[in-house]
Amino acid sequence: MYTIAIIADSPLPDRPCRELYDAIKRRGHVPRYVPISRITTSFITGNISVKIRDRAIDFDAAFLRSIGFLLDLEQFLRRVTTLRIIEEMGIVLVNPLEPFLRSRNKLEITYELARRGIPVPYTTCTEDLYYAYIEAKRLEEFVIKPITGSRGFGITKLNDPDIAFQVMKVLLGYRKPIYMQEYVRKPGRDIRVLVIDGQVFGCMYRIAPEGSWKTNVAQGGRGEPCNESRRDVEEIAIKATEALGLIYAGVDIAEKDGSYVVLEVNGSPDWRELSQVLGRSPAEKLVEVIVRLIKR
Ligand SMILES: Nc1ncnc2c1ncn2[C@@H]1O[C@H](COP(=O)(O)OP(=O)(O)O)[C@@H](O)[C@H]1O
Ligand SMILES: [Mg+2]
Incomplete structure (x- = not known):
């Protein structure tokens, strides 16, 4: 006991x-x-x-x-x-402390994935306003994210480099770095995969509410069964979890031109919606895993 x-x-x-x-x-x-x-x-x-x-x-x-x-x-x-x-x-x-902290930081996540060849959207992180402005012109449509944000709060989609210039100038004035990412034209949904101990526990589509591109439950998104359970999605999610050194993670994956990119790896995912969709909670499995780690 x-x-x-x-x-x-x-x-x-x-x-x-x-x-x-x-x-x-x-x-x-x-x-x-x-x-x-x-x-x-x-x-x-x-x-x-x-x-x-x-x-x-x-x-x-x-x-x-x-x-x-x-x-x-x-x-x-x-x-x-x-x-x-x-x-x-x-x-x-x-999760262990270091990976937990790493996964709170979107810059670390993207770095750890990109360096291992796990697909991510084009991303730039800088404090250089002029450079960010050039990128904004080049990218045309992109999102700016808080590095430590969650639940979709504060993520902004922009397509005008001069509005972006003003927004980024204010952010930098408040000492916030600019984390900008190509906007992925995903099909009104993304995929949330819950990985536990090297295996997929379950996954779901997260459907964005009408007229929105954000799929977070906190932004009105809802889960739906993702029955296709494609092997390549599962593989990406497992690799992404391993890349961050996490024992369990909620991996957000977007469909992009018939392929996939990882948007985020959550080291303390909320699983309320997923449990509803799957009809089972991951809690028991997580306890099983932690007990095994104690014994090791
Ligand atoms: N580059 C992107 N292109 C299109 N949609 C994105 C992009 N990045 C994030 N999103 C969407 O924005 C929402 C929040 O994304 P995420 O990066 O996971 O941040 P959070 O930590 O706030 O959940 C999700 O619905 C996701 O699908
Ligand atoms: Mg997310």
Whole structure:
């Protein structure tokens, strides 16, 4: 019997966290929900302690679901170091910290995929306004994304280089780098593939709402069965997950001219819509995997 934590930002667990909590219990282990702000580290020469309130942490493993979104740099650094200490104490993190952090950063994702020959859309990342303007003229139709965004928030499609110039100038003024990507003319949908432990757990189409090109559920997108289950899509998703070093991931894939490109690899994917479409939740499988990693 193991104690398995679920670490997240929110004081209350969301649905995927609750499903993990229940699955841990059902499998005969002890679940613990831990908001990351409650974890304290203390130090004295030669000794380090990690506590939740007055209680030393005692879990064997933890699902790392979220470290927070609108974080200050100091808060981000504290949380990262805290998690690194926990991991170095021998506590298994799923996903492991480094890949988890990498997958929060779209620049890292695109780099890790492109260098391995996994298909990605043409992407440029820069802080050079003049260069970005030249790219905007060349690309004609493109999107600008926040490097750490999610749920489709803030992703903007542009096709006028001078509107782009103004937008990018303001972003740079707020110290936001420009991450721009060729707009992929996908067929009103993309494909979400959930990979767990080197295998496809399931996939679905995400259909964009009428008149929109965003397929995120948070943007009104909805899941539909993706029965074709094409071998090449699965292969790309598995390779992309491996490329990031993730144990499980939600991979977003767009259809482009009869072929595929990876838009994103999520290291803590929400699976609510996918569970609905598939009629099964990945929580049990994830618990099975984490228990195997504890035993290893
Ligand atoms: N280059 C692109 N071309 C066309 N659609 C895109 C492109 N990049 C992202 N999208 C769409 O925008 C939405 C959000 O994309 P994504 O890059 O996964 O960011 P997020 O982290 O916000 O989910 C998805 O619906 C995706 O299909
Ligand atoms: Mg996405």
